Amino acid sequence: MKHQLxxxxxxxxxxxxxxxxGIRRATPLTLVYPANFGNRISIxxxxxxxxxxxxxxxxxxxxxRLSANNRVSCATCHQQAKxxxxxxxxxxxxxxxxxxxxxxxxxxxxxxxxFFWDGRAKGLEAQASFPLTDPHEMGQSLAVSAQKLQADGRxxxxxxxxxxxxxxxxxxxxxxxxxxxxxxxxxxxKYDQYLRGEYQPTTSELNGLQLFFSxxxxxxxIRGASCGHCHGGPKTFIELFHNNxxxxxxxxxxxxVITGQSIDRGRFRVATLRNIALTAPYMHDGRFANLEDVVxxxxxxxxxxxxxxxxxxxxxxxxxxxxxxxxxxxxGLTTAERKDLLAFxxxxxxxxxxxxKRFSNPFIP
Amino acid sequence: MRIRTLFLLLLTSxxxxxxxxxxxRATVKVSGEVTKPLQLSLEDLQKMKPATAVLKDRDGKExxxxxxxxxxILTLAGVTTGQQLHGENLAKFLLVxxxxxxxxxxxxxELDAAFxxxxxxxxxxxxxxxxxxGKGPFRLVVPGEKRPARSCQQVVEMVIRFAKD
Numbered sequence: 001m002k003h004q005l006x007x008x009x010x011x012x013x014x015x016x017x018x019x020x021x022g023i024r025r026a027t028p029l030t031l032v033y034p035a036n037f038g039n040r041i042s043i044x045x046x047x048x049x050x051x052x053x054x055x056x057x058x059x060x061x062x063x064x065r066l067s068a069n070n071r072v073s074c075a076t077c078h079q080q081a082k083x084x085x086x087x088x089x090x091x092x093x094x095x096x097x098x099x100x101x102x103x104x105x106x107x108x109x110x111x112x113x114x115f116f117w118d119g120r121a122k123g124l125e126a127q128a129s130f131p132l133t134d135p136h137e138m139g140q141s142l143a144v145s146a147q148k149l150q151a152d153g154r155x156x157x158x159x160x161x162x163x164x165x166x167x168x169x170x171x172x173x174x175x176x177x178x179x180x181x182x183x184x185x186x187x188x189x190k191y192d193q194y195l196r197g198e199y200q201p202t203t204s205e206l207n208g209l210q211l212f213f214s215x216x217x218x219x220x221x222i223r224g225a226s227c228g229h230c231h232g233g234p235k236t237f238i239e240l241f242h243n244n245x246x247x248x249x250x251x252x253x254x255x256x257v258i259t260g261q262s263i264d265r266g267r268f269r270v271a272t273l274r275n276i277a278l279t280a281p282y283m284h285d286g287r288f289a290n291l292e293d294v295v296x297x298x299x300x301x302x303x304x305x306x307x308x309x310x311x312x313x314x315x316x317x318x319x320x321x322x323x324x325x326x327x328x329x330x331x332g333l334t335t336a337e338r339k340d341l342l343a344f345x346x347x348x349x350x351x352x353x354x355x356x357k358r359f360s361n362p363f364i365p
Numbered sequence: 366m367r368i369r370t371l372f373l374l375l376l377t378s379x380x381x382x383x384x385x386x387x388x389x390r391a392t393v394k395v396s397g398e399v400t401k402p403l404q405l406s407l408e409d410l411q412k413m414k415p416a417t418a419v420l421k422d423r424d425g426k427e428x429x430x431x432x433x434x435x436x437x438i439l440t441l442a443g444v445t446t447g448q449q450l451h452g453e454n455l456a457k458f459l460l461v462x463x464x465x466x467x468x469x470x471x472x473x474x475e476l477d478a479a480f481x482x483x484x485x486x487x488x489x490x491x492x493x494x495x496x497x498x499g500k501g502p503f504r505l506v507v508p509g510e511k512r513p514a515r516s517c518q519q520v521v522e523m524v525i526r527f528a529k530d
Contacts, residue, residue: 240465241464242465259521261464261521263391263464263498264464269466307498307499310499310500314423
């Protein structure tokens, strides 16, 4: 009896000892970002940021074995040099069926709560399992992905460093990916440098900035392009869903498919304009090949519909050159003003973001 | 008597069957710190006590809206209003969510008749007609504010929570 008790005590001590030495605590990581981005960030309580978790996530982001044919990784469609897009209208995954929508740029996702063009995924952890398992993207169940990583001896220790124990699970795969994606912070464009007082924009850039954030007002003789209603603030997006007048009858109903409400027809999430000069083609269906076409769209091709955002109506205001009939859907920007607006959009390119070694492919030495 | 109950049962089940398929029936969801979560349709709101409020719109003119007092909706959902709005309940807030993702916040006290005479309403009519596309079917009308930013449009959800700090 006494012996048994002693054995139990020894066993418990051994387990505790193992716990203390065997389970390493990952190193907490604090994300650094500009104060003007605000603190409405999302990091789930059960997936705190750690150095080791981010390292693992970066590896997994570039890991082709997470796909059914071992050739596709997240980075196939989200390439760093293109601010994590792929330059295509629609992307190619493991099979011949292209994705129904344009690949989104990945920057400042820490501030996003509803992911995808239609906002259907809440949180980056939930988002990641979509491309991993979609038969046309990476086409592999999370369980098979975990098995394939298990077969590579190196991963067990990486998971142990990140999560305390060597188990490789689907949940841990998406958690590590999400941790890595939260570090993709783009806040060093010339526009940020200007906000920090380190860059003096050209006259054209300054005028473009002014136009971008102003609403036209005829009485006060203010000219504006009203972009800030939706792409406002230093992050250049507000998490809103709007119909920005691409079609009167949209082929892709966007958010309506998620909510089942016809007031959401043709509504999509307002995209970030960070690095926008690097992420052509544009819009959820990649219909615009360049930014000139985008500016022309907002200036004179807004399509009326029941759900067209009210922010894009009644804009004629101080803009003058509206044509008859659809005047209030036109901005009436002059050729020079369009150039200025484009100059401002180019100011949002963050070259240090696309060269940052922390985000690059770890498999390429 | 029995037959009537049976008939009523049949009718309600038919009605709920219909709502299953009428996916476009707009509703406002009330959730969070409530004793009775609600999913209010236009018909539900029309059955409640009507209230009016006036709002100066973009055109600079004042327009009369009809709807239901927000505080009545909160009371129906079992939120701590009126006599119950004291102590820790004063640390509760209402977050109003709109279809486009826009959100505005109120403390419960600023909506309560025991605290203020400015009655905010959830409006479903403007000058006797349904709200125009883009604004409706439901919009908040908050009288007495200098900017109409909290009189938000296309309301889809009202969430009541405790401020956590």
